[in-house]
Amino acid sequence: MTVQESAARTRPVPAVEAEGIAKNYGSVTALKPTSFAIPAGSYFVLLGPSGGGKTTTLRMIAGLIRPTGGRVRINGADVTDLPADRRDTSMVFQGAALFPHMTVEQNVAYGLTLRRLPRDRIRSEALEMLKLVGLAGFERRRPHELSGGQQQRVQLARALVLKTSVILLDEPLAALDAQLRRDMCFELKHIQESVGITFVHVTHNQEEAMTVADEIALIADGELVERGTPEHMYETPERRFTAGFIGENTLLDGIIHGHGQEARLVIAEGLEIPLPNAPVGEGRPASVSIKSEDFRLAPEAVDAVSAPVEVVDVFYLGFSTVMHVRLPDGRPATVRSTTGALPTRFRSGDRAVLSWRPEAVRLHLA
Numbered sequence: 001m002t003v004q005e006s007a008a009r010t011r012p013v014p015a016v017e018a019e020g021i022a023k024n025y026g027s028v029t030a031l032k033p034t035s036f037a038i039p040a041g042s043y044f045v046l047l048g049p050s051g052g053g054k055t056t057t058l059r060m061i062a063g064l065i066r067p068t069g070g071r072v073r074i075n076g077a078d079v080t081d082l083p084a085d086r087r088d089t090s091m092v093f094q095g096a097a098l099f100p101h102m103t104v105e106q107n108v109a110y111g112l113t114l115r116r117l118p119r120d121r122i123r124s125e126a127l128e129m130l131k132l133v134g135l136a137g138f139e140r141r142r143p144h145e146l147s148g149g150q151q152q153r154v155q156l157a158r159a160l161v162l163k164t165s166v167i168l169l170d171e172p173l174a175a176l177d178a179q180l181r182r183d184m185c186f187e188l189k190h191i192q193e194s195v196g197i198t199f200v201h202v203t204h205n206q207e208e209a210m211t212v213a214d215e216i217a218l219i220a221d222g223e224l225v226e227r228g229t230p231e232h233m234y235e236t237p238e239r240r241f242t243a244g245f246i247g248e249n250t251l252l253d254g255i256i257h258g259h260g261q262e263a264r265l266v267i268a269e270g271l272e273i274p275l276p277n278a279p280v281g282e283g284r285p286a287s288v289s290i291k292s293e294d295f296r297l298a299p300e301a302v303d304a305v306s307a308p309v310e311v312v313d314v315f316y317l318g319f320s321t322v323m324h325v326r327l328p329d330g331r332p333a334t335v336r337s338t339t340g341a342l343p344t345r346f347r348s349g350d351r352a353v354l355s356w357r358p359e360a361v362r363l364h365l366a
């Protein structure tokens with residue numbers, strides 16, 4: 001056995017592997033050839049703007065859409081040619097797609113009755129799942145007697161009871177209000193951790209993605225733009241698009257000038273951003289992003305790099321204050337400060353100085 005063969009044997013098999021999967025609808029490309037692997041037992045989120053290709057990707061894993069090209073493997077087995085009901089996956093849909101005339105227990109048990117299991121076993125497994133999702137005691141109610149959040153939990157129980165190794169969730173929290181959505185995020189994460197199976201969750205909401213995910217894949221314009229842990233996507237995004245979609249970043253485009261310690265991005269006449277880590281690429285177009293909380297606004301410079309600005313508007317949000325400012329050439333920047341840490345209460349029209357540490361600058365090559 002070669003070293004590579006031995007390594008391949010000991011490498012854990014991913015729960016889901018997409019190898020060059022693609023989908024075209026006539027001349028519309030919903031997903032360009034895309035490859036990724038999802039480790040078993042992880043919580044994986046497909047995040048991105050509307051129309052980017054997330055649902056298409058999820059449905060190809062589920063077997064509800066046939067890829068135009070590429071292969072799908074579940075636990076190492078090629079399932080590309082298998083229908084949805086013969087894959088080791090179950091799906092939770094957007095909104096609560098429950099059977100209205102059935103009780104909660106009947107809804108959860110439905111998939112098991114199709115499998116013709118003994119009635120006692122069906123009952124005990126359905127009740128166990130209702131307990132897991134926090135709905136013990138609700139089994140005799142009908143869907144219309146439940147809140148939106150409770151209906152979503154029933155859907156989750158209905159998927160979990162099938163004991164598949166992968167659960168696919170398509171915008172499961174989209175119909176819920178902001179507070180309930182937040183609470184359900186914590187619960188989903190908690191449930192996934194306690195059952196230890198793989199969750200693949202589609203959302204366009206970055207806060208939801210950051211809360212539940214072990215890993216996020218950002219999908220836009222039919223392409224997987226970048227993937228990584230929530231920390232990576234927020235703190236050290238490689239792509240400009242990622243910095244624009246996740247967090248609250250000021251993006252500035254320019255041309256790299258100079259080398260080593262002298263390297264800087266020239267944005268406009270008189271506006272240059274020193275670049276950390278001395279990139280190569282004199283004359284190359286590039287972008288930088290700076291997180292809103294990495295800027296400091298004060299009457300004078302308070303960090304190593306600074307620029308004079310005009311305050312455009314100020315939003316007091318309690319714990320934090322968000323300020324939109326204009327750089328000397330008119331470009332906008334966003335500053336977020338802990339309200340208590342602000343040296344001055346700025347007002348629209350004030351002149352101030354925006355400062356940041358050189359290390360706060362993230363460089364994005366095209």
Ligand SMILES: Nc1ncnc2c1ncn2[C@@H]1O[C@H](COP(=O)(O)OP(=O)(O)OP(=O)(O)O)[C@@H](O)[C@H]1O
Nearest residue numbers: 025028029030049050051052053054055056057204
């Ligand atoms: N049946 C179809 N026929 C033609 N085009 C389609 C079809 N389904 C999806 N598309 C197109 O494919 C692209 C990707 O759609 P998809 O639903 O995967 O995006 P999404 O990222 O899930 O968006 P959303 O968050 O709005 O659901 C879109 O441009 C969409 O209009």
